[in-house]
Amino acid sequence: xxxxxxxxxxxxxxxxxxxxxxxPVEKAPQKQAESKAAKGxxxxxxxxxxxxxxxxxxxxxxxxxKEVHTIVKINNILGAREFSRLTFDYNRGWQQVEIPLVxxxxxxxxxxxxxxxxxxxxxxxxxxxxPAFADLRVKVARVLGLQEGDTVEYRVITTTNKHxxxxxxxxxxxxxxxxQVLQEEYEVDMPGxxxxxxxxxPAVGFKPNVFVGVxxxxxxxxxxxxATRSIFxxxxxxxxxxxxxxxxxxxxxxxxxITTLGSWDDxxxxxxxxxxxxxxxxxxxxxxGLRHLMNSSxxxxxxxxxxDYEFVSQKLTTVDLPxxxxxxxxxxxxxxxxxxxxxxxxxxxxxxxxxGSGKNKAEIVFYAGERPTGKYPRPSLLQQVFVLxxxxxxxxxxxxxxxxxxxxxxxxxxxxxxxxxxxPNDAGDYVFYWVELPExxxxxARQQVNVAAELGADGALKSEVSYGLRGDNELLLREAFxxxxxxxxxxxxxxxxxxDGFRGExxxxxxxxxxxxREPFKVEYTxxxxxxxxxxxxxxxxxxxxxxxxxxxxxxxxxxGDAAPKIELGTPLDVETQMTLKLPAxxxxxxxxxxxxxxxxxxxxxxxxxxxxxxxxxxRVNFLLREIDGTRGMDYNAFxxxxxxxxAGMIVLEREAEAKVEEKKKKE
Numbered sequence: 001x002x003x004x005x006x007x008x009x010x011x012x013x014x015x016x017x018x019x020x021x022x023x024p025v026e027k028a029p030q031k032q033a034e035s036k037a038a039k040g041x042x043x044x045x046x047x048x049x050x051x052x053x054x055x056x057x058x059x060x061x062x063x064x065x066k067e068v069h070t071i072v073k074i075n076n077i078l079g080a081r082e083f084s085r086l087t088f089d090y091n092r093g094w095q096q097v098e099i100p101l102v103x104x105x106x107x108x109x110x111x112x113x114x115x116x117x118x119x120x121x122x123x124x125x126x127x128x129x130x131p132a133f134a135d136l137r138v139k140v141a142r143v144l145g146l147q148e149g150d151t152v153e154y155r156v157i158t159t160t161n162k163h164x165x166x167x168x169x170x171x172x173x174x175x176x177x178x179x180q181v182l183q184e185e186y187e188v189d190m191p192g193x194x195x196x197x198x199x200x201x202p203a204v205g206f207k208p209n210v211f212v213g214v215x216x217x218x219x220x221x222x223x224x225x226x227a228t229r230s231i232f233x234x235x236x237x238x239x240x241x242x243x244x245x246x247x248x249x250x251x252x253x254x255x256x257x258i259t260t261l262g263s264w265d266d267x268x269x270x271x272x273x274x275x276x277x278x279x280x281x282x283x284x285x286x287x288x289g290l291r292h293l294m295n296s297s298x299x300x301x302x303x304x305x306x307x308d309y310e311f312v313s314q315k316l317t318t319v320d321l322p323x324x325x326x327x328x329x330x331x332x333x334x335x336x337x338x339x340x341x342x343x344x345x346x347x348x349x350x351x352x353x354x355x356g357s358g359k360n361k362a363e364i365v366f367y368a369g370e371r372p373t374g375k376y377p378r379p380s381l382l383q384q385v386f387v388l389x390x391x392x393x394x395x396x397x398x399x400x401x402x403x404x405x406x407x408x409x410x411x412x413x414x415x416x417x418x419x420x421x422x423x424p425n426d427a428g429d430y431v432f433y434w435v436e437l438p439e440x441x442x443x444x445a446r447q448q449v450n451v452a453a454e455l456g457a458d459g460a461l462k463s464e465v466s467y468g469l470r471g472d473n474e475l476l477l478r479e480a481f482x483x484x485x486x487x488x489x490x491x492x493x494x495x496x497x498x499x500d501g502f503r504g505e506x507x508x509x510x511x512x513x514x515x516x517x518r519e520p521f522k523v524e525y526t527x528x529x530x531x532x533x534x535x536x537x538x539x540x541x542x543x544x545x546x547x548x549x550x551x552x553x554x555x556x557x558x559x560x561g562d563a564a565p566k567i568e569l570g571t572p573l574d575v576e577t578q579m580t581l582k583l584p585a586x587x588x589x590x591x592x593x594x595x596x597x598x599x600x601x602x603x604x605x606x607x608x609x610x611x612x613x614x615x616x617x618x619x620r621v622n623f624l625l626r627e628i629d630g631t632r633g634m635d636y637n638a639f640x641x642x643x644x645x646x647x648a649g650m651i652v653l654e655r656e657a658e659a660k661v662e663e664k665k666k667k668e
Contacts, residue, residue, distance in 0.1 A: 047072050047079030049181040050151075054173075057189040058208075062166030062260075066158045073151050080146035088156055089124060093135040093327065094164070098157045102141050107149025118142045130319045130341050133326060164327035165270050168261050170378035172254040175214060175234070175242055182238040187231065188258060193221060194230040211257035211376055214242060232256075257376045264377045264420055268366075268432035271379075272422050274328045275364075278353055285333040286353045305389060305396070306407045308354040313400040314515050316350075317341040320401070323366065323382040344401035348385045351400050355389040362389040363423030365435060367414055384414060388421070388435065397437045404478040406517040408442030412472045412571060415439050439626075445471030445573040446520075449500075451545050457584040461532035463545060465502065467523040471573060474521045481523075482514035493525040500547035504529035533653070540653040544608070544617040546577040548647060551640050554633055564630025569601060574622045581615040586656040589615050592649030597642045599635070601625040606646050615651060 053069040074080050090097045102114035119141045127133040143152060163169070176184055194210055210232075218233035234256075236242060242255075261267045276282065316336070321343045330349050336342050342350070348364050355362035365388050368381040387398040396408045397415070405411075416439035421432055446469070453463040469477065480492050493509045504527040512522040533540045555565040583589060591608035598604075606619040621643065628636065 044075050045079070045180065046076050046082060047074050049073075049176075051183050051185070052176070052181050053185045055187045055189070056171065058169050058171075058191065060167065060191045062160075062163055062169045064160045064169060068156045069154075070156075071151065071153045074146055074148060076148050080148065080150070083152050084143050084146055086141040086143065086154060086156075088139045088158070090137055090139065090158060091135050091326070092137050094160055094162055096159050096161075097137075097139045098159075099139065099141050099154065100157065101153065101155040102143060103153045104143065104146065105151040105153070107147060114141055114143065118144075126321070127319060130339070132331060132335070132339055132341075133319060133321065133343070136321070136325060164274055164329060165379065168259075168266075168270065169208075170259040170261065170380065171256070172258075172378065172380060173256045174254045175236055177242050179238075179241065184234070184236045186234045186256070188256070189229060189231045190258065191229055193228040207262070208258050208260045209262070209376060211254075213253060213255040257378070259376050259378045261377045264434075265432050267377045267379065268420055268422050271328045272432070275330055275349060275422070276332075278356065282333060283353050286350055305355055309351060309398050309400060309407050310517070312347055312351045312354065313398075313403055313405070316347060316400075318347065318401045318403055319343050323385055324379045328379075344385050347400040348387050351387045351398060355387055355398070362387055363421050363435075365419035365421050365423075365437070367417060367419050367437075370417075382420075386410060386414070386419065386437065388419070388437065395438050396442070402475070402479065404482045404514045404517060405475055406442065408438075409475060410437065411475065415441075415571075441471060441571060443470055445571055447471065447473060447573070447575045449547055449575075449577040451577075451579040451581075453545050453579065454582040455532065455584060455587075457535075459531055459533045459535055461504070461529045461545075462526065463502070463504075463528075464526050465497070465524070467496075468520045469523075470520045472571060477511075477523060478514040478517070478521050481511050490525075493523070496523065497525065497527055502527055502545075502547075504532075535655055538654070540655075541650040542653065543647075543650060544619075545579045545581060546617060546619055549575060549577075549619065549621050549643060551643060554637060554640075555630065564633060566627045566630050567633065567636055568627050569623050569625055572623050572626065574620075576620045577618065579615075579617040581617075581651075583613040583615065583653065584655070585613065587613055588654050588656075589613075590652040591615060591617070592646075592651070595642060595646040597639055599639055601628045601636075602639060604639070604643050604646075608649075608651070617651075619646070 049070060049072050051069065051071040054066070056064065056066045058064045072079075072083060074083065086099070086102065088097050088099075099114075099119055102118075103111055104113075105111050119139065121137055121139050123134045124136040124138045127136050141154070146152070171188065173186060175186070190208055192207055194208070212232070214234065214236075216232050217235045218231075220231050221228055222231065223229050261270070317340060319341050323345065326343065328345065330346055331339075331342075333350065333353075336346055336350065345364075352362045352364050365386050366382045367384040367386070369383065384399075385401075387400070389396045389398060397410045398408070399405050399410045415437055418434045418436050421435050423432075448468040450466045451463055453461060455461050467477075477492075477496070480495075481489060484492050489509045489511065490506045493506045497504070497506065506525050506527050508526045510524045512519070514521070533542060552567070552569050555567060589610045591610055594605070594607045596605045602621065602623045602625075604619070604621045607617070609616045
């Protein structure tokens with residue numbers, strides 16, 4: 001809550017985790033958002049998709065064929081750049097991608113078609129250094145020479161044969177609502193007599209189960225009684241666009257969902273059957289691999305759970321693949337250790353073997369968003385994998401894929417959430433149920449920030465800022481520095497400084513080892529600002545050189561008759577900030593009064609002082625509860641205002657004339 005620091009690192013596109021009937025990659029939602037931000041003064045889009053036509057056909061054995069036909073009008077140079085490379089992710093272990101047509105109709109007349117030599121097929125950049133995952137591919141068609149006014153037309157065919165989860169299949173699709181697509185046509189052809197389509201729950205006993213959030217423009221069943229197929233068709237022209245979804249209308253719910261998986265138990269059993277069975281021989285192999293890596297002996301005693309976690313987490317490089325990116329297949333233990341790297345699922349599998357030894361119990365669990373309670377289970381909902389270990393009465397959630405997460409700590413958005421268990425019992429058979437991840441951190445969350453600054457007679461400010469962190473921001477910063485080359489650490493520190501309200505040039509950075517997770521994470525940097533104050537202004541007013549303390553917002557007002565929603569305060573956190581500012585000779589300072597506000601859910605205090613030509617300031621906020629009742633909104637609002645008013649207080653500086661300063665120096 002002291003600062004918000006968010007960095008996005010590239011990950012492999014989710015499309016590789018599913019059969020080829022997922023949302024078409026060419027719609028590029030993220031690129032659309034970027035494109036809108038890049039509109040010209042006239043509001044022109046860089047490109048306009050005139051037609052997006054998709055046909056998907058599933059077979060009874062789970063095989064499928066997906067064909068996408070797209071026509072795009074290029075409006076400016078940004079659109080030309082965006083479509084100069086058409087990229088399509090796939091897994092060659094069970095998929096093939098063909099690009100039978102790429103045609104450019106030039107604005108100045110004439111057409112040209114792409115030569116086969118302009119299409120390349122290479123490992124996905126996310127796995128280039130990890131040959132065991134070379135089946136994850138990207139096919140790229142280079143379209144050179146695009147100009148404003150050109151039109152690009154292309155077809156892409158993706159076929160799937162013998163997917164690891166076959167004969168089951170699934171699909172989800174969301175229609176465009178941004179205005180980027182003028183006409184969208186979508187068709188799904190599948191085996192089975194779909195006699196019931198529900199927006200609330202699937203029809204029990206029917207396969208596939210179908211959710212349709214947008215009414216179809218055509219639906220038919222074909223074939224004989226023993227070979228019936230169902231075909232859904234949608235045609236959405238620009239003159240009848242779909243209304244935008246609001247948060248209360250299932251903004252994140254796809255418009256179309258199709259799945260042959262009847263329950264989460266079915267899905268979990270399918271995945272469990274692909275995983276190697278846990279055996280004593282498997283555990284022995286894991287230990288031998290760890291001894292090879294660490295050159296030390298290991299035990300399986302309860303107190304060594306932390307050591308087991310740190311070994312798997314830090315000694316095997318994480319290949320950041322989406323869940324199911326390789327079809328939920330796990331390589332052999334020896335192959336994993338010999339390679340020196342592993343997918344998140346492989347890491348959890350190895351750690352599960354170790355953590356499930358001796359008196360401990362462990363299970364692999366998947367986070368699938370807010371618990372869907374049986375609605376349309378499908379692998380595309382699985383977002384994260386963990387190991388949930390139980391030692392005596394305590395449960396510990398472990399995320400070895402992070403590499404730098406302290407023992408027992410997982411990201412805040414997953415804590416306290418329900419997850420789908422994938423756990424072998426004593427007989428080696430997999431059992432499945434929903435279980436809750438621990439909500440508490442393994443240690444009290446604290447942030448300490450110290451600022452030692454010096455203000456020069458020329459108005460320049462030099463500050464040495466140091467952080468000591470335990471908690472959520474600790475994990476964010478560990479990941480940021482661990483994932484960034486050392487020569488780029490100044491860039492990370494600059495983002496941290498900006499997020500805390502500090503401006504200037506970072507001249508040096510020093511951090512503790514991100515892998516040393518048993519101790520708080522420390523960051524130190526020096527920042528300079530040449531023209532921090534203008535002494536010609538009388539008087540000079542500056543804020544206390546402390547990070548702004550972020551406070552949770554009040555929830556939206558409840559509708560008439562509804563109970564006020566709870567006020568979420570987040571993980572209990574103790575934030576302490578201190579500043580020492582050395583002023584130039586002959587400078588007087590007047591500081592604001594301190595503040596103290598105490599509640600049962602949070603406490604805030606501040607102190608300001610002046611000793612000679614040194615100004616001190618400190619603020620401390622301690623959130624004690626995760627949430628409070630919504631009826632206490634007025635009280636919480638008063639607490640927030642008190643903190644904000646304190647942070648708005650200014651330090652007033654006034655310098656004596658230079659002649660007086662010189663005279664004092666001579667007397668001294």
